[in-house]
Amino acid sequence: MAAVSEAVDGDVEGRIREVMAGVFELSPAEIGPQTSKDTVERWDSLQQLTLVISLEEEFGIQLSDEETASLLNYPLIVAVISDRIGTGVQ
């Protein structure tokens, strides 16, 4: 019954897509390079806030104000998160 399947641990992009799917009411498969604040209707400042705390919780990190401000589309999110946790290395 879960609308969103759980990604395999360690698949950073998969985990980001899961979080984004939950926050923006999308399916993970819909999320890709084109997914941004401009293309997702629900991506307002409130959902931005939820996105940030959800990502922090998922990856066990604390993002800075600058990092938070740069999370405006999927590629940037992947870049910021990968940077913080060490690219692809799990």
Place this chain on the structure above:
Amino acid sequence: MSATAPPYDQHETVAEILAWFDEKPTIARRTQAARRIDGLQDLGTSTLRSLRCVVIRNYTIEPLGAYLTIEAARAGLHLAVGYSSYDPSIEELDELLGAAPDLVVLALRLEAMSSALTRDLLANEPAAVEALAEAVVDRIDVLVQGVRARCNAMIAVHNFVLPTAVAGGLADTQNPVGRLNVARAMNVHLVAKVRQTGGASVLDVDHLFASLGYQDCYDARGDRTSAAPLSPIALEALATAQLRNLNAARGPLVKCVVVDCDNTLWGGVIGEDGLAGIALGDSGPGRRHQDLQYELVNLRRRGIALAIASKNEVADVIEVLTSHPESVLRPGDFAAMHVNWEDKADNIAAIAAELNISTGHMAFIDDDRFQCEWVAERLPDVRVVHWPDDLEPSGSLEDLAWFDSLVITDEDRQRTTMYRAEAQRRTTRDEAMTPEEYLRSLELVATVGTAADQHLPRVAQLTQRTNQFNLTTRRYDMAELAALSDDPGAAIVWLDLRDRFGSYGMVGCGIVRRDHDEAVIDTLLVSCRVLGRSAEMVLVDQLARISRAAGATVLVGEYVPSERNGQVADLYDRIGFSVVDTDGARRQWKWDLTAGRPGVPDWIQVIEESDGSRE
């Protein structure tokens, strides 16, 4: 792989969504679960009772929404939440409250209301600070009264949360008008103001966050970037507290606590260890037991009945309660004691019958897991506490949230005395007498009057708690009653009953609404403690008197069936009203007021109190 699954499935249930969330309670899942519950509510396929809620706020509190949705769903409720602007004003209220909300929350941060009382406090002349503080509390009070004037919603006002860091440093605390002391004083002032408005209460967010830790509750980055200062920990606690506040308006879930003795009220076994050998005191192993005793005596003072169910010799138990110097509880604190070697479940059922409290309103506390499981199985309605393991996180009975009420009335404080008087009455009744002889022997005196402000808390409590002898089961909160008592076309009558054994307190009320020459009995109820005393006759007779005096010629009584009120289905027939209308199970009767009043039996004396009458 369900990657392309739709966002939500209209066939799922709220319970399934909650189970899915609880399996991995992350923020992302919470957001999604809340949205799916909202979706079910929109589709009309959920079983949650829908309430409208308006939040008057000056900061980004929307993240609370998902937390509220989840906690409300656990309580069988759904809150449709609307928000004010970030600078709420009285002008905004008409539009904001247009849809007749059930709950209005005022969540106003001091930081966003007044920089002069927060970050810029040190710029003030000390003498000016008090006036500034008073002005801020007055602004909130104006909003509270503005809400009250526009709707009957229950109002919850958040108090001010103390800051983590203070500009004045250590000297701040030494200053009576420093940042911390001013906020504390404002919180006291806020309570004094808010309590004057019916149906309004303060939610102590400051105490809530202090208990959890101010640092953990504050999201500095959220505050900087989005004016959203509450951390996930704060949001979760606040949602729980908000629901608890909402439920408390309906009175406590538990009316009677039944406790075990050995290893619960004291450490050790009195029958083996003796009075000097048991552990009970303010230090050492007896401390935990004495703490429990203090909690129980305070529940008794709040109107929760206490009872003992213990496998012991009764003389041993009485000796501890009477003679142990460290025992807080005394025999008089208990409404019933069943100390014997019988089955505990049977004893609890007997206590329920003796006190006339349903087992669904009882809790049982025991240290023995076997007894707990046994009682839970035999009496599934009884709320069982395996003490002390079940009390999380603080170890206090308050963790259970079973005893909440927003006001404590005089009846609450006297309740144990009343329960005990009731047990004495039962002894009298057991002596051979006809029912009428018994009623005459009681020397019943009913005092009746029209409700003024001081009566409304208890009247509200009666409408919310009375199930059996309640003709229409209409629940009213303080705000609704205040509106009714101001309505010249309506009257609220209360009834106070006493007999030679003592007072029962205010045990009945009636509400009549007049429409030209017809007066309709909107509410007629009598507490189950005084069934069979004809108190209802006194109420109906009074409603007839008031309606006649106001010019009505017909008094209409109605019966709206509920699961519990079958015993009064034919009440108006018995009094002598004539049936006029049957709409399914709901029925109406008429009494011709031009022919007189129904009257009362001669074994009950009636005193009409004119104080508090609004004429």
